[in-house]
């Protein structure tokens with residue numbers, strides 16, 4: 001089966017500092033990949049390279065068979081236009097640690113913005129679909145609230161709905177529960193489980209080991225800009241073979 | 254025996270009263286200020302040299318009215334065009350493209366660094382530098398031109414001068430506004446497939462407004478009064494109008510009072526407008542919105558099983 005996401009010898013440097021030192025990863029359609037690893041190991045940078053929020057300094061990323069940010073002519077990858085890149089990004093949803101809902105828009109307006117401006121849907125169709133998504137994340141009655149009026153957990157659920165509204169092929173989650181009070185983590189994880197169950201291809205950077213074990217089909221462990229271990233969650237999380245993984249798990253479990 | 258300390262508030266039989274702190278110094282200050290204001294107003298009001306009847310007469314003079322209209326039109330045109338140009342300059346300044354950001358930097362450097370009055374006189378006297386304004390296609394004979402003096406009237410010179418100058422100052426305000434918006438907002442917008450331009454117009458600028466509006470109102474008020482500089486190039490504004498009148502009747506002070514009263518009136522109206530504009534652009538940045546509160550009350554009632 002053709003991979004949904006394919007990361008090929010990905011390198012990324014900020015100035016002289018190399019943060020990603022050659023990442024290779026294949027993600028199957030409909031799978032959930034959890035990415036674990038200590039802070040600063042390059043997890044966010046790798047995720048942000050997938051939708052080209054960061055431009056790789058070497059290697060490439062393919063989503064659904066297309067090079068992200070480039071088009072291939074023979075052996076050359078040439079950069080595509082901003083418009084073409086935007087079109088690619090529309091098919092890749094992203095959920096951020098700090099939610100990043102548009103502060104001047106209500107929950108409903110946050111969700112319909114993309115469908116209206118990017119997909120060109122009609123306002124009534126976009127609103128109907130947005131209300132259905134709010135229902136799905138359990139926030140139908142908060143449609144007219146501004147982000148500042150919602151709890152962190154509610155904001156993150158709206159952010160997930162906003163990403164889903166674009167009907168993406170893949171969704172990227174960058175520590176979606178790390179900024180939440182402990183009692184609000186569960187409601188967001190529940191929504192993510194439901195999204196996973198619906199067949200969405202997901203890459204999730206997380207420190208929630210229980211979630212990784214329960215929901216993901218694959219666990220990837222990163223350290224110092226490399227993937228040091230990957231495989232079935234039951235294997236990697238129960239019997240880690242790499243010392244960095246063992247060390248990390250012994251501290252978070 | 255264990256001594257249980259009881260809260261004295263809880264043990265009182267009647268509820269305790271709250272006594273607000275007295276602000277004696279404020280009262281003394283207010284009395285002093287009122288007294289000074291009274292003396293000042295009295296000395297002006299009873300001053301024969303103020304010629305209050307003349308002030309009253311010219312307050313409603315047609316020429317003065319024309320001057321007010323010119324001042325307002327000039328301010329609005331230059332403020333609107335200046336702000337649009339300023340937004341372009343600010344986006345250029347923040348661009349990763351070195352050519353764009355350098356051009357913007359140089360523009361701001363030049364127009365902030367030279368006196369506004371000099372710029373105005375320069376535009377008014379453009380004919381001295383370029384007697385003919387024309388367009389032509391290089392290497393062909395096809396061209397068209399007109400006399401500069403026909404195109405650059407005093408009004409056009411004023412619009413050019415104030416717009417270009419205002420844009421330089423406003424662009425710094427717009428830039429600060431754009432930079433005040435969290436980068437996460439931009440990244441979220443880009444991740445949903447918006448282009449950089451859509452993201453700027455739909456997400457970043459509306460939020461930047463909250464920071465941009467208050468100093469912009471300041472700029473507008475400054476510009477309103479700065480338009481009086483066109484009196485130097487006989488621009489027909491409010492100040493020019495009263496100058497023309499006192500050149501004939503020599504009632505200098507009363508006519509300057511007339512102009513000042515109108516400037517105060519216009520600025521006061523503008524300040525009210527500013528207040529409402531600030532409330533509008535602050536949308537989403539307060540915890541209070543009537544719609545959301547109504548929804549919340551409804552959902553609480555629904556949860557309680559209330560059937561109102």
Ligand SMILES: Nc1ncnc2c1ncn2[C@@H]1O[C@H](COP(=O)(O)OP(=O)(O)O)[C@@H](O)[C@H]1O
Pocket residue numbers: 014019037038039040041042043044045046
């Ligand atoms: N925009 C940036 N500029 C410079 N350094 C960065 C930038 N983004 C991330 N880094 C650095 O790259 C390294 C990896 O960061 P990140 O991918 O955020 O790690 P993680 O998400 O695993 O904690 C860190 O050392 C971080 O300081």
Ligand SMILES: [Mg+2]
Pocket residue numbers: 043044045175
């Ligand atoms: Mg991170």
